[in-house]
Amino acid sequence: MxxxxxxxxxxxxxxxxxxxxxxxxxxxxxxxxxxxxxxxxxxxxxxxxxxxxxxxxxxxxxxxxxxxxxxxxxxxxxxxxxxxxxxxxxxxxxxxxxxxESKQTKKFRKKISKGNKGKKRSIHFKQNVSKVSSIRWQDEQFRQKMSAMRQGVPFDEWKDYVSFEPYCPKFNFGLKERIRNGDDRRCQLCGKSEILNKRRLAVHHIDYDKMQGCDEKPFFLTSLCSSCSTKANFNRKMHEFLIASNHQWTYKNRS
Structure with a gap:
């Protein structure tokens, strides 16, 4: 018709x-x-x-x-x-x-949350979910795909688990404190103060290069609250752009 x-x-x-x-x-x-x-x-x-x-x-x-x-x-x-x-x-x-474009996504999540509110999951259901999750994470390719997703790169461009890379020795407590003070002890994405964060702000490598400060590489650091620091580990290209934009630095797309 x-x-x-x-x-x-x-x-x-x-x-x-x-x-x-x-x-x-x-x-x-x-x-x-x-x-x-x-x-x-x-x-x-x-x-x-x-x-x-x-x-x-x-x-x-x-x-x-x-x-x-x-x-x-x-x-x-x-x-x-x-x-x-x-x-x-x-x-x-x-x-x-x-x-x-998260407006519809947030609305969808609210509907799902409302629908699940008050539901009691059986022990058998929870055990099955835990078992499936455990099996998935035992698969090396699955872990690599999750790592690529967190880095914000296509799976075919994924190289290694970056969390195991060492930091430059110059990235120390004194440097972190200077960055936090320079940022007025506030998260440079959401504006949350260190007091509201209830712990020292995380000092984040804007371009995700842990060897900043060594091999004549300049430091590009910023202060983030716990929530924004966690989010910044996902879709790294987007967050690099967002943070760099807030600092009014020229953003160069990395292929």
Whole structure:
């Protein structure tokens, strides 16, 4: 059975999009259809506002998606490419949809939490879950995939378990204290104070290179609370960009 085509006034659509510069997402929400439908209709009537950008700058896409909070459809519309193209570019540098566009994810988690609230799991159920988890972690490839996920790199680019790498000897308590004091004893991602953190702030290597300070490598360090420090171990490329952006340093995408 075919779905009836939504009737959209072409003159109205052209005026709203070209003259008032409204986004396809906004227009879709107003008339009850997807941004894809709006974009297709605009192409049909030749009302494309932007010209495709020949060279898409990954750093610019990251900045728009993370710092500016724009959605993939809005970025795609702005530079005249498909949403799939933007998704593919973001995925290439380790940024997945659910890691940024978390509103729906949070809403979903709340529903799951509400549904599970009050449920009592049997001892047999808990034992089965524990057994399955134990078996999975005994598999070397599974552990490698988990390590790659934490590092924020594709599995085929994974090299080693970085947690076992040594730190530069110059990365000592005195240096950590200078970094914490320089950051006003506050987390540089969420702003939480060391007092609220209830322990000394973690001193984080922004580019995840533990040998900073040795072999003529400069230190790039920042202070993070316990929560942000834990999160920074997942999707490392995204967090490196976020932290570097907060420090107003030039972020260079690492392939």
């Amino acid at each position: 075919m779905t009836a085509k939504i009737d959209i006034d072409q003159n109205w659509l052209r005026g709203e999009y070209l003259d008032k510069h409204r986004s396809t997402t906004d227009l879709g929400n107003e008339i009850g259809c997807s941004h894809v439908t709006i974009w297709s209709r605009l192409q049909e009537i030749g009302a494309v506002r932007k010209k495709p950008r020949k060279n898409m700058d990954l750093n610019w896409i990251c900045e728009q998606y993370i710092s500016e909070g724009k959605s993939a459809p809005d970025i795609a519309e702005e530079i005249g490419v498909s949403e799939t193209t933007i998704r593919r570019k973001l995925k290439k540098i380790g940024i997945m949809r659910t890691q940024i």
